[in-house]
Amino acid sequence: MNRLIQTIRNIFKIEELRNRILTTLLFIFIYRLGSFVVLPGIDPKRLEALAQLGNSGLFGLFNMFAGGAFSRASIFALGIMPYISASIVVQLLGMAIPYFQKLQKEGESGRRKINQYTRILTVFITMGQASGYVVYLKSLGNGAILINPTLFYLSTVVVLTAGTIFVMWMGERITDKGLGNGISLLIMVGIVARLPFALKQEFFSRIGDNGGGLVAFLIEIVSILAIIIFVILLVQGTRKIPVQYAKRIVGNKQYGGVRQYIPLKVNASGVMPIIFAQAIMFIPATIAQFFPNSNAAQGAGVFTDHTSPLYNIIFAVLIIAFTYFYTALIVNPIQMADDMKRNGGFIPGVKPGKKTADYIDSIMSRITLPGATFLAFIAILPAFASAFGVTSDFSRFYGGTSLLIMVGVILDTLQQIESHLLMRHYDGLMKSGKIKGRTTAPSV
Numbered sequence: 001m002n003r004l005i006q007t008i009r010n011i012f013k014i015e016e017l018r019n020r021i022l023t024t025l026l027f028i029f030i031y032r033l034g035s036f037v038v039l040p041g042i043d044p045k046r047l048e049a050l051a052q053l054g055n056s057g058l059f060g061l062f063n064m065f066a067g068g069a070f071s072r073a074s075i076f077a078l079g080i081m082p083y084i085s086a087s088i089v090v091q092l093l094g095m096a097i098p099y100f101q102k103l104q105k106e107g108e109s110g111r112r113k114i115n116q117y118t119r120i121l122t123v124f125i126t127m128g129q130a131s132g133y134v135v136y137l138k139s140l141g142n143g144a145i146l147i148n149p150t151l152f153y154l155s156t157v158v159v160l161t162a163g164t165i166f167v168m169w170m171g172e173r174i175t176d177k178g179l180g181n182g183i184s185l186l187i188m189v190g191i192v193a194r195l196p197f198a199l200k201q202e203f204f205s206r207i208g209d210n211g212g213g214l215v216a217f218l219i220e221i222v223s224i225l226a227i228i229i230f231v232i233l234l235v236q237g238t239r240k241i242p243v244q245y246a247k248r249i250v251g252n253k254q255y256g257g258v259r260q261y262i263p264l265k266v267n268a269s270g271v272m273p274i275i276f277a278q279a280i281m282f283i284p285a286t287i288a289q290f291f292p293n294s295n296a297a298q299g300a301g302v303f304t305d306h307t308s309p310l311y312n313i314i315f316a317v318l319i320i321a322f323t324y325f326y327t328a329l330i331v332n333p334i335q336m337a338d339d340m341k342r343n344g345g346f347i348p349g350v351k352p353g354k355k356t357a358d359y360i361d362s363i364m365s366r367i368t369l370p371g372a373t374f375l376a377f378i379a380i381l382p383a384f385a386s387a388f389g390v391t392s393d394f395s396r397f398y399g400g401t402s403l404l405i406m407v408g409v410i411l412d413t414l415q416q417i418e419s420h421l422l423m424r425h426y427d428g429l430m431k432s433g434k435i436k437g438r439t440t441a442p443s444v
Contacts, residue, residue, distance in 0.1 A: 007421075010421060011420075011421065014420055017417065017420040020179050021178075021179060023173075023174070023178045024180070024185070027170045027173060027178065027182075028185075028189050031067075031076070031167065032067065034166075035066065035074050035190075035193075036069075036072065036074060037075050039073050039077070039156055040147075041146050041156070042073050043144050043146055044072070044073070047073055062081065064194045064396060065079050065187055065278075066078065066081075066190055067189060067190030067193045067194070068190070069190075075159050075162075075163040076164070076166075076167055077160060077163070078129050078160055079164070079167065079186075080171060080183055080186055080187060081129075082122050082125040083168045083171075084183070085279045085282075085283075086121040086125050087118055089121060090117055090118045090121065119165075119168070127157055127161050129160075130156060130161055131157055134153050167186060170186065171186050180412050184271070184275075184408070184412070188405050191402045191405060191406060192406065195397060198394040198396070198397060199394065201391050201394060202394035205391050212389075220390065224397065227378070228407060230378075231378060241363060242347065243345050243346070244259055244345065244346055262336065264360070265371075266367050266368075266371040267372075268364070268368070271404045271409075272326050273372070274405065275401075275405070276322045276326070277315060277319045277322050277379075281315060281318070306382060306386075306396075307386045307387070315379060316376035316380055319372065319376040320372040320373065320376050323372035323375060324365075333358070333360040334357045336356075337353060337354070337356040337360065340352070347360075375404070379401060383395075384398075385398035
């Protein structure tokens with residue numbers, strides 16, 4: 001306890017770290033406050049049907065990502081998911097269109113242009129999703145809309161679009177001026193905000209008639225803790241490739257060798273494949289909002305039921321595919337091989353240059369498969385939890401997207417705090433070793 005108190009004191013002694021923490025907390029507070037501000041022209045007392053929808057199926061997951069704003073018809077109802085969708089599209093364009101490939105190679109200036117295109121695309125995606133959201137609100141037919149339908153449509157599209165852009169801006173400011181990845185942090189905040197409600201609901205469900213009692217509830221808690229440990233091991237797992245560096249001793253002009261390692265992560269992409277796959281799974285449900293009473297909406301039902309086998313098969317395949325895709329984006333074997341060659345390093349038994357790049361690429365392909373498979377398995381665990389009688393809200397924390405995002409984001413944030421402490425010669429957060437986040441392996 002004394003060590004914890006001293007660590008907290010050290011954190012607030014560092015002015016930069018203190019300012020970053022306070023900035024992050026301020027934006028989180030604004031985000032949570034905005035999630036309770038209802039759209040103009042809606043009677044919040046007549047949103048029971050929307051609230052019920054927000055507690056089930058894929059819409060429940062969307063509602064959790066938005067921190068409950070979706071079911072409250074808030075100005076932040078669409079959350080940050082349109083920005084995630086836009087990021088996916090732009091990154092796919094970077095693989096298919098030479099112009100975007102060129103931008104990716106232009107360094108900081110190219111990154112700024114790509115970010116600008118992502119923001120512009122976010123506006124159009126948000127407008128489309130906002131239109132579908134309005135159509136769905138009208139289909140509820142419970143008198144919740146109090147103003148002229150046309151005026152309500154125009155004002156809601158504008159407000160929802162502005163709300164998502166503002167959330168995107170807050171996420172970027174957190175990344176620049178606060179702690180951790182702002183976009184991921186806001187998603188995590190929305191998820192954590194639903195945890196107390198889900199925990200309370202599960203507790204009363206278990207102590208009720210035929211619920212299994214307090215013992216069943218404690219078994220669930222222990223199971224979740226075990227899964228959390230497994231997820232941490234998955235996020236932090238590495239595979240080290242030995243690298244031999246030539247080292248010159250200037251005094252007597254002798255050459256020796258020093259062995260170092262390239263730490264390649266088993267899951268280099270972190271939770272981004274989960275977020276990307278989830279954004280893709282939202283597309284059919286988003287389109288179905290425009291036609292709530294059509295056959296297309298009924299056909300999209302498979303994408304709103306996270307307990308159905310087909311949904312989980314598609315979800316798992318998308319996660320594995322996006323894990324390879326995102327790993328290929330952030331881990332560049334050619335650049336790693338070139339950097340190694342420039343520094344006089346080599347992998348024992350492997351020729352420098354293309355052979356080294358091919359060797360690193362083959363290692364990454366091998367270790368990514370089990371990482372992607374385990375990631376997909378954890379992502380579909382809520383379906384198994386539901387099959388054993390766990391309530392819908394609580395089952396989403398039983399592995400799945402929610403748990404992966406929470407663990408990954410928390411580790412990243414703690415890693416940044418630890419880096420600030422160690423740079424100022426304070427003790428880190430852990431007694432031994434360093435906290436490992438989801439950052440990619442550094443080039444050598």
